[in-house]
Amino acid sequence: MIKFKPYRIVVNGNDQDDVEYGRWKATGADPAKKPQNLDDKELKPNPFFSEQHALYETEVLRRLLKISKLRTGQLVLAASRQLASDLYIIPPGIRDTVISIESDSIRFQICPASTAHARPANPYLKNSRVVFSPFLTGSCPKDAPYADDSTLLHELVHGVRPSQFEKLKPESTNDQWTDLEEFFAVIVQDIYLSERGDKEVRGGHDAGASSLPATRVASYEFMENKTNYARVKAALKREKLAQQLALLEDIPFNPFAEFERAKHDLRSI
Ligand SMILES: [Zn+2]
Structure with missing residues (x-):
């Protein structure tokens, strides 16, 4: 042990x-x-x-x-x-x-x-x-x-x-993410994969879910989806871990950091 x-x-x-x-x-x-x-x-x-x-x-x-x-x-x-x-x-x-x-x-x-x-x-x-x-x-x-x-x-x-x-x-999402808990766990895993230097991240929790490129562009596009955006927003409001991960801005695929960037962009208009 x-x-x-x-x-x-x-x-x-x-x-x-x-x-x-x-x-x-x-x-x-x-x-x-x-x-x-x-x-x-x-x-x-x-x-x-x-x-x-x-x-x-x-x-x-x-x-x-x-x-x-x-x-x-x-x-x-x-x-x-x-x-x-x-x-x-x-x-x-x-x-x-x-x-x-x-x-x-x-x-x-x-x-x-x-x-x-x-x-x-x-x-x-x-x-x-x-x-x-x-x-x-x-x-x-x-x-x-x-x-x-x-x-x-x-x-x-x-x-x-x-x-x-x-x-x-218990919060089923009725999509490739299974439920809100898996959505959160896979997003954190994706940020980890992206930081590790992998070229692809998981695009869902299902075994058959297609992968996404581990890039800043893919991260941005991921957040253009209203459902993803709402789930990331809720996670940031709810969880300290999400707030801490949002600070790791240099990691290419990072929806939490992406959310914070979008907020700043709007402020500067
Ligand atoms: Zn899991």
Whole structure:
């Protein structure tokens, strides 16, 4: 188990909860014998050394270090310090596919990393969880972004904002962004990708959403769309993280900075 200081982030490769749950399922799933306290076990370190767990933690740490080198990443990591309890990054497992609606067992069997998702803290769950795999195992396409640091960053955006997540996740957008929470997380991910120097950013949350060029022009055009504009405006009013990101004016694709620029342009007329 690795504590990523000074942030409230812990990486735990121990997946004892998934192992016990899987064993119970495979041996008849007798309700009387169902393993107890698995939510707690999910956060416990392995008392013995495990090469597999150590490798997981090292690879996740490597991605956290990449995230910490970019300003967008630093702001997301810093937001974890406002959490009441530590956020845990844990590997995807068979039990996660049962708990989360964003993960399913068929996808898990084909490509475990593709089931990356966040389970932010709520009144019944003390610690936020980010389920993420740094390995493209199974039949994952070799060029898939699932194990990338930008995917981890996206899930951290959910995990460090538990109360916003709870409010925004049910707000379906009925378009390629899924809901207002995903709109926010993808925009932050896009700003990160643009700062990293990628040539393209995500144009939606759906797997099939087309990408956008990571340019200032694309950022401007994105904000010419009234729906995008209204959502960015609401996010800036609502969230400190958006206000902080708006200050990073030199990042080419940055709708938050674009909104602030548009305001200034109008004033100068
Ligand atoms: Zn998401």
